[in-house]
Amino acid sequence: MYNYIDKHLASVLLYQQSNVWFVYRMNIISFMATLTITIICVFTKGIVSMASAGLAISSLNRVCSILPFLMKRKADIMSRLTSVERIIEYAFEVESEAALETPYCTKPLLLNNWPSKGGIELMGVTLKYRPDLPPVLHGITASIKPAHKIGIVGRTGAGKSSLMCALLRLCELDSGKILVDGVDISTLALHTLRSNLSVIPQDPVLFQGTLRYNLDPFGEYTDLAVWEALEQAHLRDVVSCQDNGLMSKVEAAGKNFSVGERQLICLARALLRSSKILMLDEATASVDQETDRVIQATIRQAFNTSTVLTIAHRLNTVAIYDKIMVLEAGQIVEFGSPVKLMQRQTSVFREMMEAMGVKSVDQLKALRI
Numbered sequence: 001m002y003n004y005i006d007k008h009l010a011s012v013l014l015y016q017q018s019n020v021w022f023v024y025r026m027n028i029i030s031f032m033a034t035l036t037i038t039i040i041c042v043f044t045k046g047i048v049s050m051a052s053a054g055l056a057i058s059s060l061n062r063v064c065s066i067l068p069f070l071m072k073r074k075a076d077i078m079s080r081l082t083s084v085e086r087i088i089e090y091a092f093e094v095e096s097e098a099a100l101e102t103p104y105c106t107k108p109l110l111l112n113n114w115p116s117k118g119g120i121e122l123m124g125v126t127l128k129y130r131p132d133l134p135p136v137l138h139g140i141t142a143s144i145k146p147a148h149k150i151g152i153v154g155r156t157g158a159g160k161s162s163l164m165c166a167l168l169r170l171c172e173l174d175s176g177k178i179l180v181d182g183v184d185i186s187t188l189a190l191h192t193l194r195s196n197l198s199v200i201p202q203d204p205v206l207f208q209g210t211l212r213y214n215l216d217p218f219g220e221y222t223d224l225a226v227w228e229a230l231e232q233a234h235l236r237d238v239v240s241c242q243d244n245g246l247m248s249k250v251e252a253a254g255k256n257f258s259v260g261e262r263q264l265i266c267l268a269r270a271l272l273r274s275s276k277i278l279m280l281d282e283a284t285a286s287v288d289q290e291t292d293r294v295i296q297a298t299i300r301q302a303f304n305t306s307t308v309l310t311i312a313h314r315l316n317t318v319a320i321y322d323k324i325m326v327l328e329a330g331q332i333v334e335f336g337s338p339v340k341l342m343q344r345q346t347s348v349f350r351e352m353m354e355a356m357g358v359k360s361v362d363q364l365k366a367l368r369i
């Protein structure tokens with residue numbers, strides 16, 4: 001609040017000081033004009049009548065007192081109209097997302113319990129971030145069975161995060177479609193889509209407020225359920241240590257928590273909602289290996305019946321998954337079980353595992369324990 005007041009006052013004071021400067025300048029100009037006319041009247045005594053001189057000086061005085069007022073109003077109107085211009089720009093010129101809610105009367109009835117299984121069909125998914133940019137995903141086609149655990153791997157810039165963007169419709173597809181349990185997600189209201197998927201992003205977002213608000217913003221769950229989710233996410237001790245427990249303060253953007261803790265809070269949020277589809281974007285990149293191992297075990301257990309898509313840089317975490325999707329330049333180059341990919345001599349996944357020191361299927365299987 002104090003920061004905002006400071007910022008506000010800094011611009012208001014500048015605005016007021018510039019007004020003072022402006023009025024001062026106008027007064028000097030008025031004074032110079034009055035002085036000039038008076039001097040002219042004195043030196044033209046006899047040529048200009050006293051009545052005309054008096055009329056000229058008094059009229060000038062009046063104009064000089066009104067002019068600064070009019071000029072100040074003009075400057076005021078111009079600065080205020082800048083705000084109107086901004087609002088018009090945001091209201092009509094900035095492109096907005098699809099509707100958050102569909103009208104009640106047109107809500108599809110089948111969505112009551114959607115998604116009930118978590119099957120995903122990617123059908124020729126092509127994605128561009130902007131119409132004038134080249135596509136970052138080129139006709140991706142794949143079928144992900146319900147409850148399957150999929151590891152998405154690939155080099156930097158391969159399009160892993162973009163695939164998540166496509167699933168969450170952060171960007172609309174250029175062509176192709178995505179079906180979740182048979183429903184084309186492009187036909188859904190954004191709120192329906194996003195509230196039914198859980199995501200733990202690379203850069204987890206926390207909101208200013210309490211920890212409880214961040215875990216359960218709509219107050220849908222009991223404290224007991226929230227504590228259970230925290231326990232599963234290995235955060236119970238961290239939260240218990242805080243003076244106010246669940247009501248402890250979260251600063252803007254969660255600055256009073258480490259990135260790893262923020263990701264764990266996102267995991268607790270996902271555990272609480274137990275969605276049928278969970279997406280993790282290098283979710284465990286900021287926690288140590290031991291915590292990572294425990295978290296992966298929690299995910300396996302708690303999301304046993306959910307579809308889990310994990311973007312992973314630590315390949316050992318996805319070695320236990322049902323399938324690996326290898327992306328390269330926005331295309332799927334391999335999609336299959338880790339063991340099968342490892343058995344293939346020319347596989348990109350095998351190359352990546354070998355770079356990590358895993359040279360055989362037996363070593364890969366050992367990672368599964």
Ligand SMILES: Nc1ncnc2c1ncn2[C@@H]1O[C@H](COP(=O)(O)OP(=O)(O)OP(=O)(O)O)[C@@H](O)[C@H]1O
Nearest residue numbers: 129130133136154155156157158159160161162163
């Ligand atoms: N907001 C954006 N606007 C325009 N282009 C983008 C945007 N985000 C990503 N890209 C481009 O899309 C391509 C794929 O990026 P993406 O983030 O999906 O890769 P990634 O495989 O997740 O990489 P990383 O492992 O580094 O996170 C890159 O070429 C990137 O430059």
